[in-house]
Amino acid sequence: MALVTSTEMFKKAYAGGYAIGAFNVNNMEIVQGITEACGELKAPVILQVSKGARAYANHTYLVKLVEAAVIENPDIPIVLHLDHGPDFETCKSCIDGGFTSVMIDGSSHSFEDNIALTRKVVEYAHDHGVVVEGELGTLAGIEDEVSHAVGSYTRPEEVEEFVTKTGVDSLAIAIGTSHGAYKFKPEQCTRNADGILVPPPLRFDILEEVSRRLPGFPIVLHGSSSVPQEYVKMINENGGNMPNAIGVPEEELRHAAQLSVCKINIDSDLRLAMTGTIRAYFNEHPDHFDPRQYLKPARANIKALVEHKLKDVLGCAGKA
Template identity: 60%
Template sequence: MPLVSPKEMFEGAYAGGYAIGAFNVNNMEIIQGIMEAGSEENAPLILQVSAGAKKYAGLGYIMKLMEAALLDTDLPVVLHLDHGANFEICKEVIDGGFTSVMIDGSHLPFEENIAETKKVVEYAHERGVWVEAELGRLAGVEEDVVSEKTIYTDPDEAVEFVERTGCDSLAIAIGTSHGAYKFTGEAKLDFDRLDKIASLLPNYPIVLHGASSVVPEFVAMANEFGGDIAGAKGVPEDLLRKAASKAVCKINIDTDIRLAMTGVIRKFMAENPTVFDPRGYLGASREAVKEMVRHKIINVLGCSNKA
């Protein structure tokens, strides 16, 4: 089955009170693990590629890996650019075959963000490609995306932004953050703000970035076998499930996959000191990705059997 647009996925998610998982990919094992989980749960999937992943694997390799992933599946799958920094990178991946892009102008002044987003929208829509934009700013670190504090999305600005740019979905800031160190105190999401935006933009798909839960099991596993990931704390899964039941149609998950892979690889190497075949630890990490994604599909996103 060829790659698809998120349009029908999000229509179903909005109406059904669930969300689609957008899982970051960097290599073959991650793609395989995500695809296996989606197949087992009959769930629609968004595989997303950051600028860092594109630089690491190469656009050509990513496209060929996706081509292989789609050979034996009937699942609807979107290939999405995560945090596109400018028009040029968005254009490159659109021309390369992506079906969805994010233009992240959240670091720009409001008018500049509108102008950059509108430029991407015009190019993408002529080619049938979906555009996600961002308004507001998330604290934390994700590759080259860095912010010391959260700037919450203003609901009235969100309406103006969507109307003037024509973007198809909007990533908003309601309390999530990038990376593994999201909260120092009690975790909270501003559901009143989300509901206000949803009321002003009815049936419009909202996106949450920085939505990994930083599963304690894998933090503990990594630390037990030589890691130093102290104080990591993510977004509680019940809060994400609540968001998915509202206007949030896409939830981004990256850190949890990284932690699952790292914890399992550290454990495998510690317990198998004589093994030097990469297929051993990479195979174990692929299984960890699959189980993490299955867990998210069932318990956080609610999109099992929605393909």
């Protein structure tokens, strides 16, 4: 099976009440961990690459790693997607370079300029058989080169005009998720009976109104890592310093997937699993120096994390 677009994936996900995992990839071990999990659980998957990942690993290396994953996992559909494309030139480079899906993030522009930029990308992408994700609203937080000190919720009254005038194939909206591992400040949260910080709920009223205005249209959630506390603890117990790292509750993401959200982006959770595993390994084996020794368990924990997401959060296991 060759790389595919997300069109059929999203149709099935919308009808079936589940979401496709869109996992950010930066190196071989991350690609392997994700796709081995998806292959074993027969789950469709979106492998997404940011501008920062292209700068780090090189466009060609990443494309070839994903193409190798396709060869190794012929029974599952795989999309290669550009995450947060900042401009037309970056999107064009990815379209010309083998990606089957791109996101143009014009959310920092005015509404009119966002439409104009997104439409330009859509026209070029569709001429080349590539699908496009746009964005309305902004997410707070920092991840790679995407940074907003303060987020802004999507305005449902704008979505119909935006989709109609741009021709986008999916729409990322802002309902309270955010980028990075520090998604919520402690003062935004409450404490449950066990003293654990609980973040404010997502704005499902916005999602439901957007869905009412765009029936059948695939919605995307960015900044949707749950920041597993076992990996935060592992990092902190092995020389790290990540106080008050808080993510989006998984039960809220599962609910979103049962509505109109067809794509859920996950990046920080992968980083935490890899970093926590490697930090613990170094402490346990201070005499080891072969990268294969510590990257192997890191890859295994990424695989286990993705398996959990596919089965218990996204609901897309067995949907290939």
